[in-house]
Amino acid sequence: MDSTNTVPKDPEVKDATEEQGAVIDTSKMSAGQRAALELTEAARDAAAERGSFGGGLFMGRFDLGAIRPFPVQKPEDRDQGDAFLQRLEGFLREKVDPDEIDQTGEIPPEVIKELAGMGAFGIKISPGYGGLGLSQTNYCRAAILLGGYCGNLTALISAHQSIGVPQPLILFGNEEQKRRFLPRVAKGEISAFALTEAGVGSDPAKMQTHAEPTPDGKHFFLNGEKLWCTNGTKAGVIVVMARTPAKMVNGKPKDQITAFIVEMDTPGVEVVQRCRFMGLRALYNGVVRFNNVRVPRENILLAEGKGLRVALSTLNTGRLTLPAGCVGLAKRCLEIVKKWANERVQWGAPIGKHAAIADKIARMAANTFAMEAMTLYSASLVDRDKKADIRLEAAMCKLWGSEVAWEIVNDTMQIRGGRGYETADSLKTRGEERVPVERFFRDSRINTIFEGSSEIMRLFIAREALDPHLKIAAPVLNSQLPLAERLKAAFKAGLFYAMWYPKQFLPRFNVQRSKFKVHPILRRNLRYAARTSRRLARKLFHAMLVYGPKLERQQVLLGRFVDIGTEIFAITAACTRADALIGRGANADELLALVDYFCRSSRLRIGRNFHGLRHNADRQGYRLAQDTLAGKHDWLEQGMVGHVDL
Ligand SMILES: Cc1cc2nc3c(=O)[nH]c(=O)nc-3n(C[C@H](O)[C@H](O)[C@H](O)COP(=O)(O)OP(=O)(O)OC[C@H]3O[C@@H](n4cnc5c(N)ncnc54)[C@H](O)[C@@H]3O)c2cc1C
Incomplete structure (x- = not known):
């Protein structure tokens, strides 16, 4: 299929694949696995230095200054967004029936036409090319609005401009291409x-x-x-x-x-x-x-x-739309649950008073706040610098947001009981309110699969998290380099780790109270986040020493590191957002209760993940899975209807 021609060497491709290939153990990989690794490694933005908040967490670098003060939209930007969002909200409420769209499997052409007319297909495209020229934050706000209303419209708009022609064209198109295509797609030609x-x-x-x-x-x-x-x-x-x-x-x-x-x-x-x-x-x-x-x-x-x-760069920013949609969905679920858990009386009390239901509602509220904080923070990074390296933040938002949103929708269904499982139309026919939890459930399941599945997101984040270590260790382990060069690299690596490692034990979040005015509850949680980031870095380093180049294959173990890093990001975003909101006059008691509950729950999850680093059944589980796949436990499948080839 591929013909071969000789072209000058591409130094970027060499950097990415050859320097780092040595520390990712490819010895036991199939040719297919190796090819996949080489290809994605070559496409990584190897030259970019990871200076982001998310990247620092895995190196024990808790850069609070990167996220605090929590970014607030400039009034002009907010007004521009508000004007569009008001139009969009009014249109959705008055003219779009998401249940009918779901039932017919079609979006009425007049809905698409009207969306195009208000500029919904060119939200981020600059006015010079016929778009609205709104910021990433406003675009995410639109996705939040859509996500809580109609999954089909969210997907239409998002696939068009988050991954379709506009996004890669804005990022990589030349002037001629932009002039040819952007006005068309901004006007509503679907991509x-x-x-x-x-x-x-x-x-x-x-x-x-x-x-x-x-x-x-x-x-x-x-x-x-x-x-x-x-x-x-x-x-x-x-x-x-x-x-x-x-x-x-x-x-x-x-x-x-x-x-x-x-x-x-x-x-x-x-x-x-x-x-x-x-x-x-x-x-x-x-x-x-x-x-x-x-x-x-x-x-x-x-x-x-x-x-x-x-493709990868497009998805890096593009995949922020998905967690924004998840935020919208979470907000809608919260609204549904609040009403139902107050109204529905069973066993002598509204179901919201029963602890098992209250537990779910608290988690939903707290997670919704954190999810929105992470998404808005990441969007603000793009607004600050269109080419900002938000790989890790966007991937964390996508991974965490889609998994948490799924849990929220699942809990909403549980809280609505049988009514959660019933279709909106059937509810209406019986004279009840048309609450579309069943539709939300079906529509949202895909979120952990497309635009980077959860498994791939964890691998992606782990790869980025390990990158600083790989850069230092790669030449030491690269047997193709001359011995002298490797010794020199080993000396440099030794020096680096001799300085770096002890620092991971030292408290560094010692900002003076006077300089850093923050509520003690938030301060306590931020201190925990800073401390835990260093613990994460230490444990990751220990895992590298234990597994060496084979660490890359320990997917479940790496997943725990990724989940810890993501939770630290969530805690920090939630605390700094609360800090900013309190600063602008929000009710401190209410907010602190919400955020502190979130942080406590997150800390429990982090604790479980740290515990799982040492105490787990990963190896036995892997063996059992391979045995099962090889047919050792086929007897478990007995008692079924025989296979029918329809
Ligand atoms: C509704 C819908 C809309 C879509 N829209 C688009 C679109 O617009 N454009 C487009 O190009 N694609 C689109 N896709 C494709 C989507 O992005 C893919 O489904 C997704 O990338 C996963 O690929 P797959 O389904 O083939 O799963 P596979 O890659 O076959 O993976 C199957 C399972 O194995 C896991 N897995 C795979 N590799 C590894 C690994 N190395 N380690 C651990 N686990 C692994 C996966 O996470 C998954 O759980 C869409 C899919 C759907 C269902």
């Missing part, structure tokens, strides 16, 4: 993002869709089939990831993936099937086939071979 294939879910190395240049090099012929392309059945223009001829790097052919902007009316583009799902029933999602589709070279985003970089 999409096509990476997934039948064999390519989380692993892009197996990509089959390919594009071969024409002899004059001016065009590419695109062939292949993309799966589950959201908006694909309605889009006018989409971004397609395809394999292009391999490059020679250090005498070896290196796989190349390139991002193309493809006009859907080009001959050879075919929407083969509209896919249907458990939830998001009005998703315009499809299988898109490319049969000798002629794409001009000018439609390449960034550069040939940089497609995975385009």
Whole structure:
């Protein structure tokens, strides 16, 4: 499939794969695993220095200054957002019936038209290209509004501009491309993002869709089939990831993936099937086939071979929309639960008075606040600097937000009891309120799977967290380097760790009370976060010493480190947001009760994860899983209806 041509060496690709490949143990990997690792490593932004708050946590660097004072929207930005959000809210409330959209599996064309008319397809696109030019924070606020109302519309708008043509074009498009495409997509021409294939879910190395240049090099012929392309059945223009001829790097052919902007009316583009799902029933999602589709070279985003970089960077910011939608959903669930738990009397008391239900409601309220704090903070980083490195923060928001939102929806269903399981229309037919918990449940399940599954998010965060250590340790362990160079690197690494390690035991959150006015409850929790960040760094370092390059394969163990880091981020965002809100006159007692409860619960989760680092059944569990997969416990499946091939 890939033809090979020799091109000059790409130093970025070398840095990413060769320096760090040595400390990630590839010895027991299959060729497929190794190919996947090499490809994603090459696409990492290796040159970027991790200076972010999230990245620092895993190195014991608790940079409170990066998150405090908690960013507040400038009045002008807020007013611009408010004006749009008011229009959007009024329109949704008056003209959009999300249950009907769910039932019919279609979004009425007039809804799409009106959304386009108010600029909802070009929220972040600058006015010079026909968009509204709103900030990332305002865009997230729109996603919050939509997320608590209609999952189908959230997906339509988000797939279009978080991962569809606008986002990669804003990030990587040249002026000519921006002039050609941005005004169209801003006006409402729907766009999409096509990476997934039948064999390519989380692993892009197996990509089959390919594009071969024409002899004059001016065009590419695109062939292949993309799966589950959201908006694909309605889009006018989409971004397609395809394999292009391999490059020679250090005498070896290196796989190349390139991002193309493809006009859907080009001959050879075919929407083969509209896919249907458990939830998001009005998703315009499809299988898109490319049969000798002629794409001009000018439609390449960034550069040939940089497609995975385009895809990963697009998702880095793009995936912030998903947790914002989750915040909206959580707010709606809270509203539903508050009403029901007050109203519904069982066993002589409103169910909200029963401790088992009250426990769920407290968790929902506290988690909603923290989720919103994390999302707004991360959005503000993009507003401060469009090219800000928010890889870790966005991934943490996505991982934590989607998992917590799922728990919230699940608890909402439990609290609504049988009514949670009943459809909104059936409730209405019986004369009850049309509360769509069943729809929310179906619509939200996908959130932990798409735009980076939870498992992949944990691996991604772990990889980024280990990066500073890998940079230091890689040359020491790289057997291909001359001995003298390795010894020099070992000396440097020794010096670094001799300074760094003892610091992880020293208290450093000793800001003077006078300089750092914060409520004692928040101060206590922030101190805990700072202290725990150093403990996290120490434990991660110990794990590196124990497992060496094999640490990368300890997915469950690494997952615990990631979850601890994410909880520290959540505590810090929640405390600093509360601090800012109190500073602006919010009711301190109410807020402190909410945030302190959140921090206490989070600390318990962190404690369990630290405990699990040493006390776990990971190894036995892995063995049992392999035995099960190999058929050792087939007897467990006895007593079922025999397999029916329908
Ligand atoms: C409704 C819907 C909309 C979508 N929209 C789009 C879209 O617009 N554009 C697009 O390109 N794609 C889209 N997708 C695809 C989506 O992003 C993928 O489903 C997702 O990337 C996971 O891929 P997969 O389903 O093939 O799972 P797989 O990659 O096959 O993974 C299956 C399971 O194994 C886990 N897993 C995989 N690899 C590892 C590993 N190395 N370590 C540990 N666990 C692992 C995964 O987390 C998952 O739990 C959509 C999917 C759906 C269902």
